Amino acid sequence: MASVEHIETETPVAGEGVRRRDFINIAAVSFAGVGAVAVVLPLINQMNPSADVLALASTEVDLSAIQPGQAIKTTFRAQPLFVRHLTPDEIAKADAVDASSLRDPQTLEERTVDGKKQWLVTMGVCTHLGCVPLGAGEGENKGEFGGYFCPCHGSSYDTAARIRKGPAPTNLMVPEYKYTSDTAILVG
Template structure:
C-alpha cells in the first residue's frame, strides 16, 4: 500500500428486523398512552350528567286538570315549566299578531304542536337575565299582553310566550315535548 492511503473498511450493514431499541420505544410509547388515558378519562367523565340530572331528563305531565285560561307550573331539569291551556280568544289574539314586527318572530303554530294549539308549554325563565316571570299562577300579573310578566326588569310576553315589550331578547323557550295522548305530555 502506498503511504497516505488507508485500507478499505468493511461496511457493517444495519441489522434487519426489530432491535432492542425499537422494543423499548414501543413499550415506552404504549405506557405513556395508557398513563395519559388514565389521567384524562376521569376529567372527561366528570363532565357527564350526574344520576340525579339523568333522572330528571324527562317528565310526564297530565294536562287534564288544567282549565281553559289557566296554567300550571312544574319543574324540569331544575327549571320551571309553564303549561297553559289557551282559550279560543287567546288563540285568536295570538294568531292576529303580525309576526314580522316581533323581536323574535314566531307564530303560535311555531310554538305549539300541530293539532294541540290550545296547549302552550314553555320554560318559565325570562330570556333577559333568567328570572321567573309571573302569569302562570292565579291572580299573578300577566303583563300588558295577557301572557307573562317578568317583575325583575319589566319584560312583557303575550299569550303565545312571545316577547312584546321590555329588555328580553327572545321569546320564552319551548322545551322539547311530545303528546302521548290528548292530555298526556312527556317533556324532555
Template sequence: MATVENTDGTAGGAPDGVRRRDFINIAAVSFAGVGAAAVVYPLVNQMNPSADVLALASAEVDVSQIQPGQAIKTIWRKQPVFIRNLTEKEIAEANAVSVGSLRDPQTLAERTKEGKANWLITLGVCTHLGCVPLGAAEGENKGEFGGYFCPCHGSHYDTAARIRKGPAPKNLEVPEYEFTSDTVVQIG
C-alpha cells in the same frame, strides 16, 4: 469474506423482522398511550352530568285537569315550566299579531305542536335576567298582552309567550317536549 455479527446475534447487514430497539420503542409508546388515557378519562368523565341531573332529564305531566284558559307551573331540571291550555280567543289573538312587528319573530304554530295548538309549553324563566314571570297561577298579573308579566324589570309577554314590551330580548323558551298520549306530555 468476513461476516459482521449484530448485537442481537444475527449475522450480516440488515436484520430480518423486528429488532429489540423497535420492540422497546413500540412498548414505550404503548405504555405512554395507556397512561395518557388513564389520566384523561377522569378529567373528561367529570364533565358528564351528575346522577341527580340525569334523573331530572325528563318529566311527564298529566294535562287532563287543565281547563282552557288555565296554566300550571311545574318543575323540570330545577327550572319552572309553564303549561298553558289556550282558549280559542287566545289562539286567535296570537295569530292576529303581525310576526314582523315582534322583537323575536315566531308564530304560535312554531311554538306549539301540530294538532295541539292549544297547548303552549315554555320555560318559566324571563330571557332578560332569569326571573320567574307571573301569569301561570290564578289571579296573577298577566301583563298588558294577557300572557305573562315579569315583575323584576317589566317585561310583558303575549298569549303565545312572545316578548312584546320591556327589556327581555327573546321569547320565553320552548323546551323539547312530546305528547305521549292525549293527556300526558313528556318534557325533555
C-alpha cells in the same frame, strides 16, 4: 510498516435491531396513550350531569285537569315549566300578531306541536336575567299582552310566550316534548 489488523465483528441480522427498536417505540407510545386516557377520562366524566339531574331528565305532565285559559307551573330539570291551555281568543290574539314585527320572530304554530295549538309548553325562566315570570298562577299579573310578566325588569310576553316589551332578548324557551297520550306530555 505497521500492520493493520482486521478484526471481524459479528454483524447483527439486518432486520433484528429495527424490529426491537420498533417494539420499544410502540410500547412507549401505547404506555403514554394509556396514561393520557387515565388522566383525561376523569376530567371528561366530571362534566357529566349528576345523578339527581339525570333523575329529572324528563317530566310527565297530566293535561286533563288544566282548563282552557288556565296555566300550571311544574318543574323540569330544577327549573320552572309553564303549561298553558290557550283559549280560542288567546290563540286568535297570538295569530293576529305579525311575527316579522317581533324581536324574536316566531308564530304560535312554530311554538306548539302540530294539531295541538291550544297547548303551549315553555320554560318559566325570563330570558333577560333568569327571573320567574308571573302569569301562570291564578290571579297573577299577566302583563299588558295577556301572557307573562317578569317582575324583575318588566319584560312582557304575549299569549304565545313571545317577548313583546322589556329587556328580554328572546321568547320564553320551548323545551323538547312529546305527547304520550291525548292528555299527557313527556318533557325532555
